Amino acid sequence: MKADADKPYRNLVNGAWIDASDGAVIENRNPADTSDIVSRHAAATADDAKAAVDAAAAAFPAWRDTPIGKRAAILERAAAYLDANADQFGHELAREEGKLLALGVGEVKRAAQTLRFYAIEGQTLTGETYPQDDPAMLVYSHREPLGVATAITPWNFPISIPARKIAPALITGNAVVFKPSSEAPLIALRLVEAFVEAGIPAGVLNLVIGPSSATGPAITADPRVRSVSFTGSTGAGEKIHRSLPITTRSQMELGGKNPLIVLADADLDTAAQLAVAGGFSLTGQACTGTSRVLVESSVKDAFIEKLAAKAAALKVGNGLDDGTKVGPLASAAQLKNVLDYIAIGKGEATLVAGGNQLTGGAYDKGYFVEPTVFADVSADARIAQEEIFGPVISVIEVADYDEAIAVANGVQYGLSAALVTNDFRYIQRFPHDVEAGTVKVNRTTTGNLVNAPFGGVKMSSTATFRESGRAGLDFFTQIKTVYLGR
Structure with missing residues (x-):
């Protein structure tokens, strides 16, 4: 996706690239050379963020029922798109975030690796059967997606951290609202672009780039949002965690010393x-x-x-x-x-x-x-x-x-x-x-x-669910226990 010469990159809501409802724009500048404008982006409003939640909620039932092999194929194609464009996207990442070029390219490739890992690992997620005394009854459990998942991510690893949240959410059948940091928005858009090119259905993955003060409450406090995965400062994470409805799960990866x-x-x-x-x-x-x-x-x-x-x-x-x-x-x-x-x-x-x-x-x-x-x-x-x-x-x-x-x-x-x-x-x-x-x-x-779990203790995490590895799938699913009699 390319922006017109006089227009910013747009947000993605319900499969359409849209301008901000109030026309506001964010400038994305190179921290090594602030005269270098890397990109301009539509700055999502609260209304835009609500529309993203609406789209995800509407898209969820069909995505949940999509065969897992088809979901996995989309992740595989998105990974291939990132690999094919790793040099360009890594260069853009180095410009907008200040990272060394080799690290920028490497991070794009790591994001692709993450998508491939979950495309495979997500297909192995199973339940259990339980022995009991009634020969005419079968008791088993299975995992099902939660619904709408919000991913809020930082600027320091602006494609690898989103990948490790979005990939397990999608492979398990959730619909996602993705809010990246406004300090590194272009590489976040490239990740979403990869999924669009891979054929993800409209509304299953939505992108809102904009100030947290405007978009945050709309994508976290809405009771239709069933999970919020956040990486950032301890103060911001604690504020989000305390504001969530009781029915909304939180996964917080916070500060360290x-x-x-x-x-x-x-x-x-x-x-x-x-x-x-x-x-x-x-x-x-x-x-x-x-x-x-x-x-x-x-x-x-x-x-x-x-x-x-x-x-x-x-x-x-x-x-x-x-x-x-x-x-x-x-x-x-x-x-x-x-x-x-x-x-x-x-x-x-x-x-x-x-x-x-x-x-x-x-x-x-x-x-x-x-x-x-x-x-x-x-x-x-x-x-x-x-x-x-x-x-x-x-x-x-x-x-x-x-x-x-x-x-x-x-x-x-x-x-x-x-x-x-x-x-x-x-x-x-x-x-x-x-x-x-x-x-x-x-x-x-x-x-x-x-492929290994990641997270902290004390004020570095909510100590609820780990990210990354197979453990990263647990956060986006819930267990349903089924009793079948005859």
Whole structure:
């Protein structure tokens, strides 16, 4: 789909690409070069959002009754469309979100992989039969779709996160209203375009791009919406969760303050590289990003020296440029938030790397910050407790493994955690001791498999249903138990 030269991309409601009912438009600019307008989009209103729910509710019965093989074939064709256009769409993603080009292309391909996974895995979802004493009766359960499903997604992984919500919803027979972030709307539209090209029936998948204040209540509070899957900040997720009707299911993937624990026996070069990969890739804008490094006292100074050197060596720039390792922050609001926290950190701890906004030349066109490392951070410091969502790492000294676990667990979040060690005693204990939904040893805190469950504990999740993997199908289905007598 292409926009006319003087018209924005439109929203999709009931199979038709429509303008905003009030004519409003959102400009989508490149955070590495704000003079670069990547795309313009119709800004959906509350009326447009309600029309999307109307369309999904009307389309649901026929989609529910569509044979699952036909539903799976649509997901397969949509995946093929994404793969065929991965280079173009990845380039667009890098422009609108600031991600490195290779990561943008890779994310498009991961979305295609997700669609294929659910096209196959969704066809294996079964119920059970139950033994009982009546020989003239059969008792069994089966899973059926809920109805209208709302997917609300963020800008940091603007196609892979939507794919892991929309694919399991569709394969299980739900109709979807999709509201992506206005900070990265074009790649979200490309995902919907893939389904349209694949032949999805009108109304089964609807796209509303627009401000949450206008569209949010219409696509969450309506009692016809039976499930809401949201990824974003803890504050926004809690507000949505509390506003839902009692008949509406919620799945919330929220914030994180993820620790990397480095024990004294660890290879420090490896540990420092894991911290850099977890904390500075994606410009620190990942919910599973490494924001705290907890280091045993005996190796703290040596580790900090290595980490600071690696941070200082990273090239910051436009994600489309060769050699760039850290792209821009996604928006002016993100830039301000990160700079505010860096200022707070300078009053709480010792700055050992970075700490500045980059200016001059091409940097003046975008939202660039140096990869930043603080040392001598106390466990209760604000920069050690609050989610920053930027390229800022706090190094906290701990006496031993037990103190490291206490500090790691001493935050409101529990999304991801990692341990660097060769000591099998602690490798074995760590998954039991740490409070996190994703636990890794000798790996970064970031990243998860398409076929494995993903989610957090404490304020990182509603702790109801996991996303991704086979577990991702459970959220969009309900169990019906059937008694057949003769």
